[in-house]
Amino acid sequence: MSSPKDHLLPSVAAAGSVSSGVSTDAAPQEATTSLSKISLVIDSLKKEVEAERCVYIKKKMEENRMKLAGITNNNHRFSVARRNLGIINGGKTHNFLTKRQKDAIDMRNGDAISSSQDDGRASVILLGCGIPVENYVPPINLPKVEKIPPYTTWIFLDRNQKMTEDQTVVGRRRIYYDQNGGEALICSDSEEDETVDEEDEKKEFAESEDNIIRSTIEQTGPSDIVYDLLAQRLSRKPCEIKERYEALKCSKPSDADFNMNSFLDKDLETAQDSFNKLFCRRCLAENGCSAWKSMDDESVPCGPHCYLQGTYTREGEFLRKRLKTSSNAHKDYERIDSETIPVHDVNPTNRSPSPNKKKRMRKSVKGGGEETKEFTSSSTKAKLLSKSQSRRKDSFVPTGNQLIPGSNNTKKKNVLAYDQTFGKITDFESWRTLEKCLFKKGLKIFGQNSCLIARNVMGGRKTCTEVYHVLHYHENKVNKLYSQGSNSIDSQNGVDMTKSNENMGTARRRRSNVFHRRSRYRRLKYTWKSAGSHSLRKRISDIKDLHCRQYNPCGCHSVCGDARKLAKFVLGDVIVPKASAEVASALALLLTENVTLICGDGTLGSPGTKGNSYECQNMKLLLKQQQRVLLGRSEVSGWGAFLKNSVAKDEYLGEYTGELISHHEADKRGKIYDLENSSFLFNLNDQYVLDAYRKGDKLKFANHSPDPNCYAKVMMVAGDHRVGIFAKENISAGEELFYDYRYEPDKAPSWAKKPGDCSRKEDATASSSSGRAKKLA
Numbered sequence: 001m002s003s004p005k006d007h008l009l010p011s012v013a014a015a016g017s018v019s020s021g022v023s024t025d026a027a028p029q030e031a032t033t034s035l036s037k038i039s040l041v042i043d044s045l046k047k048e049v050e051a052e053r054c055v056y057i058k059k060k061m062e063e064n065r066m067k068l069a070g071i072t073n074n075n076h077r078f079s080v081a082r083r084n085l086g087i088i089n090g091g092k093t094h095n096f097l098t099k100r101q102k103d104a105i106d107m108r109n110g111d112a113i114s115s116s117q118d119d120g121r122a123s124v125i126l127l128g129c130g131i132p133v134e135n136y137v138p139p140i141n142l143p144k145v146e147k148i149p150p151y152t153t154w155i156f157l158d159r160n161q162k163m164t165e166d167q168t169v170v171g172r173r174r175i176y177y178d179q180n181g182g183e184a185l186i187c188s189d190s191e192e193d194e195t196v197d198e199e200d201e202k203k204e205f206a207e208s209e210d211n212i213i214r215s216t217i218e219q220t221g222p223s224d225i226v227y228d229l230l231a232q233r234l235s236r237k238p239c240e241i242k243e244r245y246e247a248l249k250c251s252k253p254s255d256a257d258f259n260m261n262s263f264l265d266k267d268l269e270t271a272q273d274s275f276n277k278l279f280c281r282r283c284l285a286e287n288g289c290s291a292w293k294s295m296d297d298e299s300v301p302c303g304p305h306c307y308l309q310g311t312y313t314r315e316g317e318f319l320r321k322r323l324k325t326s327s328n329a330h331k332d333y334e335r336i337d338s339e340t341i342p343v344h345d346v347n348p349t350n351r352s353p354s355p356n357k358k359k360r361m362r363k364s365v366k367g368g369g370e371e372t373k374e375f376t377s378s379s380t381k382a383k384l385l386s387k388s389q390s391r392r393k394d395s396f397v398p399t400g401n402q403l404i405p406g407s408n409n410t411k412k413k414n415v416l417a418y419d420q421t422f423g424k425i426t427d428f429e430s431w432r433t434l435e436k437c438l439f440k441k442g443l444k445i446f447g448q449n450s451c452l453i454a455r456n457v458m459g460g461r462k463t464c465t466e467v468y469h470v471l472h473y474h475e476n477k478v479n480k481l482y483s484q485g486s487n488s489i490d491s492q493n494g495v496d497m498t499k500s501n502e503n504m505g506t507a508r509r510r511r512s513n514v515f516h517r518r519s520r521y522r523r524l525k526y527t528w529k530s531a532g533s534h535s536l537r538k539r540i541s542d543i544k545d546l547h548c549r550q551y552n553p554c555g556c557h558s559v560c561g562d563a564r565k566l567a568k569f570v571l572g573d574v575i576v577p578k579a580s581a582e583v584a585s586a587l588a589l590l591l592t593e594n595v596t597l598i599c600g601d602g603t604l605g606s607p608g609t610k611g612n613s614y615e616c617q618n619m620k621l622l623l624k625q626q627q628r629v630l631l632g633r634s635e636v637s638g639w640g641a642f643l644k645n646s647v648a649k650d651e652y653l654g655e656y657t658g659e660l661i662s663h664h665e666a667d668k669r670g671k672i673y674d675l676e677n678s679s680f681l682f683n684l685n686d687q688y689v690l691d692a693y694r695k696g697d698k699l700k701f702a703n704h705s706p707d708p709n710c711y712a713k714v715m716m717v718a719g720d721h722r723v724g725i726f727a728k729e730n731i732s733a734g735e736e737l738f739y740d741y742r743y744e745p746d747k748a749p750s751w752a753k754k755p756g757d758c759s760r761k762e763d764a765t766a767s768s769s770s771g772r773a774k775k776l777a
């Protein structure tokens with residue numbers, strides 16, 4: 001559909017403000033003119049819609065014709081083959097009908113039923129109009145059903161539809177809107193649908209109708225006349241049109257492009273809002289993104305718009321580097337059709353690391369010593385990637401000759417020309433907020449490797465070459481971006497590098513400082529062995545602009561002697577021979593933050609003690625020193641968790657693990673789980689809930705009991721809340737594990753209600769609709 005502005009009629013726009021009461025003499029005439037103009041707009045829009053529809057239908061018909069042609073040709077071939085067969089068989093006609101089909105046809109023709117059975121079993125029954133039917137089979141009586149049984153429909157809602165507990169009827173469905181206008185949720189069951197009055201039903205608006213409404217009102221302005229006319233043309237009520245327009249206004253991002261554009265002006269945090277809510281924070285933090293693509297070979301371009309492939313002209317055209325063997329050796333670049341490879345449609349080759357590369361990666365992680373096993377955190381990946389990018393960093397030194405074919409300028413001049421060109425072409429200022437945020441994230445994760453940034457975080461919005469140019473020709477802005485918080489991205493007003501050589505030099509120096517410091521930080525962050533060096537350790541605390549958190553490794557607030565051992569281990573050049581992978585991760589964790597060591601199970605394997613009986617359980621959780629748990633059929637319900645070996649009272653059994661999700665998300669999931677009558681949600685704190693449904697250990701199968709043999713405890717471990725399950729009493733091998741889910745009495749399901757709990761059933765039902773039952777520690 002063409003732009004609404006093309007149709008904009010100035011006098012019609014004025015009609016938007018025309019109210020129904022017009023007082024001047026010229027008014028009736030003006031109103032008539034306005035009416036006709038509005039009608040014109042609507043008609044032309046309708047015509048456009050119709051024309052588009054015609055084209056669409058024609059296209060569809062043509063597609064169908066092509067599909068059908070295949071089928072009919074086949075059928076035709078078969079029928080010809082069959083006829084030929086008849087001819088071959090001496091013209092004998094074959095009866096291809098089954099007896100039942102023939103009977104039905106005969107019955108219709110009023111003929112007596114053909115009987116090929118001459119067995120004397122002529123049980124002929126006369127039906128209605130005297131049609132004789134042989135072997136009459138009485139019809140099957142289907143049981144009469146008054147109401148169709150209830151069903152449940154789940155519908156994903158648009159987060160812009162802000163409504164509360166309201167119910168909106170769409171067709172015959174009843175939709176419950178999420179309290180927070182959330183993007184998902186909803187349930188409708190047909191039981192209630194049945195109660196919806198027929199007259200309440202509203203005809204849904206088609207997309208074309210929406211377009212007409214929106215475009216007309218955008219062109220003419222909203223007014224009663226416009227609503228009336230639209231109602232007439234679309235066979236609706238004016239109030240419906242008005243209501244629809246209001247709804248369209250609120251949810252204006254009706255097409256994908258608009259949606260994307262609206263996100264582009266948000267910062268990453270806001271744009272990711274729902275992402276953060278939906279996914280487990282811990283998984284994201286620990287594993288990073290498994291979809292990150294690394295580079296197999298640093299010298300191979302990452303895609304058609306890799307900076308190694310070529311560059312952009314001042315006009316924004318991509319010039320591809322010519323092969324050295326080209327006869328046009330003096331020209332280093334050739335033009336490529338921007339239609340063939342759109343600038344923003346980079347589709348980097350999906351190369352996954354080769355087995356050898358993977359091996360190499362593992363090997364390099366092992367670099368810290370034999371005892372340090374592989375730990376695949378995002379930080380590790382980043383470290384590996386940053387290493388590769390530093391190798392790659394200066395592999396392409398742009399010169400004026402490369403940029404401007406045939407130029408005879410001196411190298412210095414050419415570099416300047418190059419800078420000036422790209423300073424303008426890759427105007428970092430013009431990048432959208434989200435693009436800058438993504439770029440910043442990429443910079444943090446991958447360093448200044450434009451290939452990795454473009455392919456992993458820019459999502460095709462910026463090519464590798466564009467990222468490269470920003471990195472190299474807007475360094476001052478990049479530096480600022482890196483050193484400042486994401487909130488200040490919009491206020492970035494770095495000096496344009498192209499303006500002066502002097503600035504360029506300063507920026508270059510500044511950049512190298514930042515990146516130098518960053519790479520040092522990375523080394524500290526991920527190479528645990530390096531922590532043994534005092535100079536490096538000092539640097540950890542010297543890095544002022546890193547966000548520092550006071551961390552203690554196990555989160556326990558008491559100071560035990562073993563903590564000092566651990567501290568010494570981490571910071572004092574002591575090498576512990578058999579540190580496990582978990583220890584290595586724990587140490588990596590320590591090194592990622594500014595650490596205050598106050599506790600730890602220094603024995604790193606056998607339980608540490610404080611006084612006579614103190615045992616730091618947090619460290620056991622951190623080191624995953626848990627009991628073996630078996631899965632089996634439960635005494636009470638479904639599956640249950642069983643202990644393999646006997647344990648003593650208060651012994652740590654294991655962790656209740658799961659996805660770390662927000663309460664908002666848990667409420668949504670809880671509604672589904674409640675329907676299944678099986679919930680793996682565990683309230684962690686007022687921010688997060690653990691959901692073990694998809695991810696969890698066997699301990700998630702431990703069932704509820706009011707008189708349990710275990711208990712759950714929320715512990716602060718390495719800065720995170722985690723849930724440990726402990727033995728409440730001595731438990732012998734093979735016993736099933738139970739703990740008290742501690743559901744709130746009014747929300748507890750019947751099987752979890754305590755005998756003394758006098759809350760009425762209705763109360764429980766009422767409250768469970770407003771909140772899920774919460775498993776508590």
Ligand SMILES: C[S@@+](CC[C@H](N)C(=O)[O-])C[C@H]1O[C@@H](n2cnc3c(N)ncnc32)[C@H](O)[C@@H]1O
Nearest residue numbers: 636637638639677678679680700701703704751
């Ligand atoms: C965390 S799961 C436990 C594993 C579950 N038995 C299974 O087979 O998946 C919790 C669910 O188990 C069931 N459940 C747990 N304890 C129960 C009990 N004492 N009586 C009845 N059902 C119980 C409930 O359906 C509850 O939602």
